[in-house]
Amino acid sequence: MDGEDHLRDLSRELRAAAARLDARRAALGRNALVWWQGEAAEHYQQRVALRVTGLHALSREMEEAARLADHVAALMAALQERG
Amino acid sequence: MTRVAVRSDALLAVGALTQELADEVREEAARLAAAIPGVTPGVEDFWALGSSGTVVAAGAPLRWGLLRVQAAVIRLVGPEGAWGEALALDALAVHVRAAARVYAGVERSVAAVVDGVRAAADLAARGGWLTDGLGAVPVVAPVSPTVGVADLPGSSGGGRVTGAAGLVAAGEGLDGGRVRVLETTRGDGGAAWVVVVPGTQQWSARPGPNPFDVTTNVRAMTGDATVAAAGVAVALTAARAASGRSTADDPVALVGHSQGGILAAALASDTSFTTRHRITHVLTSGAPVALFAVPPDVRVLSVEHTDDPVPGVDLTPNPSSSTWVTVRVAHGAAALDLRSHGRETYVRTLHAAESAPHGTVEGLDAWRTSAGDFLGVPVRSVWEYEVGRR
Known part of the structure; x- marks a missing residue:
């Protein structure tokens, strides 16, 4: 496998990881525990919101890295073609 | 009084689910880390993976691009990325399990009170009271x-x-x-x-x-x-x-x-x-x-x-x-x-x-x-x- 293939694989892996993180983020958001009230519950809700935001940012960064890997792979392919 | 224990049960379930999420995110980090080796042996080694020697002569843009990919993926699996999120989810799971323990204590008290009332009522019933x-x-x-x-x-x-x-x-x-x-x-x-x-x-x-x-x-x-x-x-x-x-x-x-x-x-x-x-x-x-x-x-x-x-x-x-x-x-x-x-x-x-x-x-x-x-x-x-x- 050459460098371009490695980059393409890495890109696919990053995109798949981002999709799985999105699914996990949704699962976390569903743990609303609406009956739970009071200070501890508010603290929990804030922490869940933070983690949901964190997972969202992480999956976006993974997609960005995947795009970057695609660009570099394309550049590598172009350079190889030019010989 | 199982009905009384609904709240601690729900919290325990959420705690377990959160822990599961933490483990899954950690596995995600490990999977990505395993995908890096093609890049991480070092940019110079990586270039050698090119199918022709011409890549080596490709110049600064490619070298810069490979360095950015490498840095981005390393960051994504590290403490600022998936590992960090997994640790934060671990902490959240601990928080929820602690709350579940507190609720379980309250529920035991409530069950004891209600059971106590029932026991007192049953005792009174023997004397023809409260029945x-x-x-x-x-x-x-x-x-x-x-x-x-x-x-x-x-x-x-x-x-x-x-x-x-x-x-x-x-x-x-x-x-x-x-x-x-x-x-x-x-x-x-x-x-x-x-x-x-x-x-x-x-x-x-x-x-x-x-x-x-x-x-x-x-x-x-x-x-x-x-x-x-x-x-x-x-x-x-x-x-x-x-x-x-x-x-x-x-x-x-x-x-x-x-x-x-x-x-x-x-x-x-x-x-x-x-x-x-x-x-x-x-x-x-x-x-x-x-x-x-x-x-x-x-x-x-x-x-x-x-x-x-x-x-x-x-x-x-x-x-x-x-x-x-x-x-x-x-x-x-x-x-x-x-x-x-x-x-x-x-x-x-x-x-x-x-x-x-x-x-x-x-x-x-x-x-x-x-x-x-x-x-x-x-x-x-x-x-x-x-x-x-x-």
């Missing part, structure tokens, strides 16, 4: 209503009950074991039924002929069937039969203050009752009803004064859901005061809440709108039944 007695049955007899459509407490002109305050006020004057049943005319001409269940009328611990007493308070709270609840069920069935307009689909609202609220919630969660009557609404005031498993398709409105000690005797907050609205109002001083338990004070509280601009009291408008078969429509008949214990 409906073996073979005790309700005796229900129709009586002349003490109020009519025109002078129904809580109604406005034209014999219409326009709000929840009016429904609570409709229980005024009920004594001597009386249960009041209102028949309203729905928009489509059909009938709807409001059962006004009285509160405690006899305060002796020894059961007498009036079943709306302390025995019923204790027995209903501990989940036992009571003569009073059976009597209320018979009264509703009798009113529907006497009307001649009743159909199986008629909606029924159960309204009760104090013990009446306990019985209303007990009946709404009793399948032998709900298979015969389509309960759509329950309205309780000053009643400890959190432990009753009222079905989610029943719209419950519970009103509680924070300084009224009665609604808190179950030591449990009411379930919070889209169909169970609890209006908790700081009625008086911070200290508990039994004077705030009076039905009239609850009528005033509800009246004030319903007079406030729409949306002021969360959930109240929605409950009132859903109760359109009972509110703002004409009351066609008032029936009263005397329920006795024999």
